[in-house]
Amino acid sequence: MNVVEMRGITKRFPGIVANDNIHLTVKQGEIHALLGENGAGKSTLMNILFGLYQPDEGEIFIKEKPVTITGPTMANKLGIGMVHQHFMLVQPFTVTENIILGDERSKRGMIDYKKAERQIQELSDRYGLRVDPTAKISEISVGMQQRVEILKTLYRGADTLIFDEPTAVLTPQEIDELIEIMRNLVKEGKTIIFITHKLKEIMAACDRVTVIRRGKVIQTLNVSETNEKQLAALMVGREVSFTVNKKEATPGEPVLTVKNLVVEGNRGIEALKGLDLEVRAGEIVGLAGVDGNGQTELIEAITGLRPVKSGMIQLKNRDITHFKPRKVTEAGVGHIPEDRHKRGLVLDFTVSENMVLQSYYQPPFSKGWAIQFAEVDQYAKRLIEEFDVRTPDEHTPIRALSGGNQQKAIIAREVDRDPDLLIAAQPTRGLDVGAIEFIHRRLVEQRDKGKAVLLVSLELDEIMKLSDRVAVINGGRIVGWVDPQKTTEEELGLLMAGRVIQEEVSG
Amino acid sequence: MQQILSRVNKTSTFATSLISIVLGMLVGAIMMMAAGYDPVLAYRALFASALLQPYDLGESIRTITPLILTGLAVALAFRTGLFNIGVEGQFIVGQLAAVIVGLKLGLPPVLHAVVAVIAGGLAGALWAAVPGLLKATRGVHEVIISIMMNFIALNLSNVMIRKWLTEGSDSTPKIPDSASLRVDFLSQLFGGSRIHLGIFLALAMALFMFYLLWKTKLGYELRAVGHNPLASEYAGMSVKRNIILSMMISGLFAGFAGASELLGTAGYHSIQAAFTGVGFDGIAVALLGANTPLGVILSSVLFGVLTYGGGNMQFEAGVPFEVIRVVFAAIILFVAANISGPLVDLFFRRRRGRHLARNLD
Ligand SMILES: Nc1ncnc2c1ncn2[C@@H]1O[C@H](COP(=O)(O)OP(=O)(O)OP(=O)(O)O)[C@@H](O)[C@H]1O
Numbered sequence: 010m011n012v013v014e015m016r017g018i019t020k021r022f023p024g025i026v027a028n029d030n031i032h033l034t035v036k037q038g039e040i041h042a043l044l045g046e047n048g049a050g051k052s053t054l055m056n057i058l059f060g061l062y063q064p065d066e067g068e069i070f071i072k073e074k075p076v077t078i079t080g081p082t083m084a085n086k087l088g089i090g091m092v093h094q095h096f097m098l099v100q101p102f103t104v105t106e107n108i109i110l111g112d113e114r115s116k117r118g119m120i121d122y123k124k125a126e127r128q129i130q131e132l133s134d135r136y137g138l139r140v141d142p143t144a145k146i147s148e149i150s151v152g153m154q155q156r157v158e159i160l161k162t163l164y165r166g167a168d169t170l171i172f173d174e175p176t177a178v179l180t181p182q183e184i185d186e187l188i189e190i191m192r193n194l195v196k197e198g199k200t201i202i203f204i205t206h207k208l209k210e211i212m213a214a215c216d217r218v219t220v221i222r223r224g225k226v227i228q229t230l231n232v233s234e235t236n237e238k239q240l241a242a243l244m245v246g247r248e249v250s251f252t253v254n255k256k257e258a259t260p261g262e263p264v265l266t267v268k269n270l271v272v273e274g275n276r277g278i279e280a281l282k283g284l285d286l287e288v289r290a291g292e293i294v295g296l297a298g299v300d301g302n303g304q305t306e307l308i309e310a311i312t313g314l315r316p317v318k319s320g321m322i323q324l325k326n327r328d329i330t331h332f333k334p335r336k337v338t339e340a341g342v343g344h345i346p347e348d349r350h351k352r353g354l355v356l357d358f359t360v361s362e363n364m365v366l367q368s369y370y371q372p373p374f375s376k377g378w379a380i381q382f383a384e385v386d387q388y389a390k391r392l393i394e395e396f397d398v399r400t401p402d403e404h405t406p407i408r409a410l411s412g413g414n415q416q417k418a419i420i421a422r423e424v425d426r427d428p429d430l431l432i433a434a435q436p437t438r439g440l441d442v443g444a445i446e447f448i449h450r451r452l453v454e455q456r457d458k459g460k461a462v463l464l465v466s467l468e469l470d471e472i473m474k475l476s477d478r479v480a481v482i483n484g485g486r487i488v489g490w491v492d493p494q495k496t497t498e499e500e501l502g503l504l505m506a507g508r509v510i511q512e513e514v515s516g
Numbered sequence: 517m518q519q520i521l522s523r524v525n526k527t528s529t530f531a532t533s534l535i536s537i538v539l540g541m542l543v544g545a546i547m548m549m550a551a552g553y554d555p556v557l558a559y560r561a562l563f564a565s566a567l568l569q570p571y572d573l574g575e576s577i578r579t580i581t582p583l584i585l586t587g588l589a590v591a592l593a594f595r596t597g598l599f600n601i602g603v604e605g606q607f608i609v610g611q612l613a614a615v616i617v618g619l620k621l622g623l624p625p626v627l628h629a630v631v632a633v634i635a636g637g638l639a640g641a642l643w644a645a646v647p648g649l650l651k652a653t654r655g656v657h658e659v660i661i662s663i664m665m666n667f668i669a670l671n672l673s674n675v676m677i678r679k680w681l682t683e684g685s686d687s688t689p690k691i692p693d694s695a696s697l698r699v700d701f702l703s704q705l706f707g708g709s710r711i712h713l714g715i716f717l718a719l720a721m722a723l724f725m726f727y728l729l730w731k732t733k734l735g736y737e738l739r740a741v742g743h744n745p746l747a748s749e750y751a752g753m754s755v756k757r758n759i760i761l762s763m764m765i766s767g768l769f770a771g772f773a774g775a776s777e778l779l780g781t782a783g784y785h786s787i788q789a790a791f792t793g794v795g796f797d798g799i800a801v802a803l804l805g806a807n808t809p810l811g812v813i814l815s816s817v818l819f820g821v822l823t824y825g826g827g828n829m830q831f832e833a834g835v836p837f838e839v840i841r842v843v844f845a846a847i848i849l850f851v852a853a854n855i856s857g858p859l860v861d862l863f864f865r866r867r868r869g870r871h872l873a874r875n876l877d
């Protein structure tokens with residue numbers, strides 16, 4: 010049976026056709042992947058299915074009956090649940106409170122928390138979600154929060170689950186767990202629509218895949234009859250190379266030198282406990298580590314966003330330890346932040362306004378008091394063109410761009426300032442394979458121009474592919490250096506888990 | 517309240533405001549009918565008496581003037597993510613500073629008025645700087661401090677009038693003509709009404725706010741901080757400095773409102789038992805005007821006309837003025853609840869439905 014059938018769906022936004030006559034059929038009990046470039050229209054299509062947007066044209070059939078989905082409540086009634094990429098949870102509430110929020114089953118006006126807790130525990134056990142119903146959201150990990158979102162849909166009785174890029178925010182271990190959970194869900198008769206940019210995940214977890222390009226369906230294939238290369242080519246419309254072509258690095262003088270750095274984390278505990286690091290001109294240093302071992306604090310300390318307790322940070326022999334963010338930027342540091350919505354963008358600003366977030370006060374963008382918006386727009390247009398940011402125009406609020414295109418805008422801004430040190434934190438999070446290839450090339454290009462690049466990523470293969478040297482961070486210290494040419498992902502994994510190696514392979 | 521403001525800021529459009537106005541007036545009409553009045557007659561009396569005669573037009577403009585300034589004050593602070601509920605207090609210290617300069621300083625005409633207006637504006641700015649400073653440095657919520665500052669302003673002004681500006685009297689003497697914002701030419705043009713130069717100050721400030729927010733570096737920063745303080749910090753802006761500046765500019769507008777009311781409309785200052793409510797009117801104006809300068813002007817015109825005409829309606833159609841306050845409240849409620857959203861949606865969905873039907877044929 011087809012649980013979901015979308016026929017001839019068209020959705021237009023000002024200046025763009027996000028969905029162009031899309032046909033999608035999802036069968037009962039399958040994991041169906043949606044694959045497509047950034048801005049191809051995947052989220053839009055799913056938002057239509059979930060009732061958040063109304064299609065301009067087309068029809069939707071749920072369990073072979075025609076329906077008009079007017080809103081999320083209606084979608085819930087039809088058994089459709091959605092887990093958004095950005096969680097919608099109330100931080101100080103418990104798991105249970107969050108799950109029953111908006112669906113409080115009360116008895117004579119009283120909510121039976123004990124019963125709800127029991128039901129949630131049952132659901133959690135049944136699908137192997139391992140969620141503690143009494144924990145507070147603010148105290149659980151990102152991966153766990155996502156499982157709470159999944160529970161929320163299950164509690165509301167969903168039998169078709171939409172996951173919009175669930176793995177973009179997860180660590181590799183959490184991704185494996187999620188895939189396991191998805192298998193459990195399907196075993197129990199659920200159907201899953203899964204959006205991801207990671208071909209590996211599609212090959213590992215999905216039954217069928219529908220490829221979308223620029224709002225149109227290209228093809229629906231059985232995963233068992235295809236491979237990563239074919240999928241990539243279908244989605245981008247050309248061959249994609251998965252390897253990064255780069256010549257041998259020719260490192261020069263040290264650009265970034267961090268000595269014995271001690272920094273406090275959010276809870277007042279030392280997150281960096283005497284960290285040493287060096288990045289030289291003309292090399293990419295990858296920082297590998299399990300999430301939460303001090304990566305964020307290190308980046309914030311270098312960029313002036315977090316006070317330094319002791320130790321020293323030098324940029325080209327200049328002490329920048331206690332510099333304010335603006336001074337750090339002016340000293341020649343570029344920063345692609347790990348969380349684009351939190352730090353990287355002002356979502357209510359236009360694309361243009363976001364392109365000059367750090368440079369708006371400098372010529373040619375400003376003259377005296379005033380900002381020269383004509384100059385800003387021209388500059389933005391150039392970056393949009395050069396970095397293939399898909400947007401109707403430079404005056405569109407950046408909020409309206411697809412996630413991947415927002416990321417491309419940030420990268421354009423940071424790379425184009427041509428900093429001596431470029432800190433790239435999760436630079437390809439949420440990007441399609443074509444865009445990843447492009448970003449990787451730009452990072453290598455910066456290196457070849459003699460710039461220093463510090464790459465922080467939870468994706469081990471990204472680290473391995475791009476880096477000239479890899480520093481492993483654990484518990485707020487660099488516990489070892491490895492040569493990506495000579496090590497394996499397994500070895501790296503062991504190091505990350507805290508096993509200290511004897512011989513140092515520092516370059 | 518802040519959340520409401522924030523929602524409104526994001527979603528409200530010209531349509532939202534327009535639909536809310538119509539609905540609000542409908543609510544008023546229903547109330548009148550329920551109480552046995554003729555709403556058509558009442559509204560006609562209201563608008564006719566506010567707009568048709570030069571004198572009334574002048575008085576309407578006089579009513580509109582402080583609304584524009586206090587509306588701008590609330591709107592500007594809000595753009596930086598701050599809720600300036602202290603406009604009331606800043607207005608009062610603006611009045612106080614203006615009356616002090618008016619009475620105590622002997623200056624030639626024009627200059628006297630200019631100095632008095634500036635003193636009023638600066639007083640408002642400094643008054644607003646206090647909550648701004650405390651928010652920026654100590655993280656205290658600006659709403660709490662502003663409310664306290666309102667009480668301090670009210671009582672300070674009362675004490676000053678009684679103990680210093682007069683000898684135990686309830687109101688100060690009139691300011692000399694040299695400090696007045698009233699000009700004969702303007703009053704005569706509008707049938708001898710109390711219209712004064714304050715309206716030009718208000719319009720100039722609206723223009724200034726527009727230029728500041730959308731054309732200057734400072735405005736870019738204020739908006740960035742308002743939308744996303746973390747990204748602003750990342751971009752190297754000083755969030756603290758912008759919070760303080762935003763409150764001060766907001767207070768400047770409020771202080772100007774106080775000065776212009778005092779120097780143009782009243783001409784003297786008197787003891788007040790309670791707040792006048794101009795500060796709160798400013799919130800309503802900013803809300804309906806979607807926090808844009810033009811929006812603030814337009815909604816001030818509406819509220820000003822309703823207020824002034826409402827008074828006349830009382831005499832001409834016998835409808836009590838309270839009905840107009842209900843209309844105000846209803847309009848704000850509709851804006852805040854963004855009632856037009858679903859309505860617009862409904863309309864478009866219907867149209868699409870027809871469109872679909874056509875396609876199927
Ligand atoms: N609310 C909106 N207003 C205007 N344009 C929009 C809106 N939402 C999406 N778009 C546009 O529609 C297109 C499709 O966006 P969508 O978010 O569906 O892409 P996506 O396939 O999910 O991409 P990504 O992989 O980057 O998340 C994009 O060009 C985007 O800019």
Ligand SMILES: [Mg+2]
Pocket residue numbers: 051052053411412
């Ligand atoms: Mg998307």
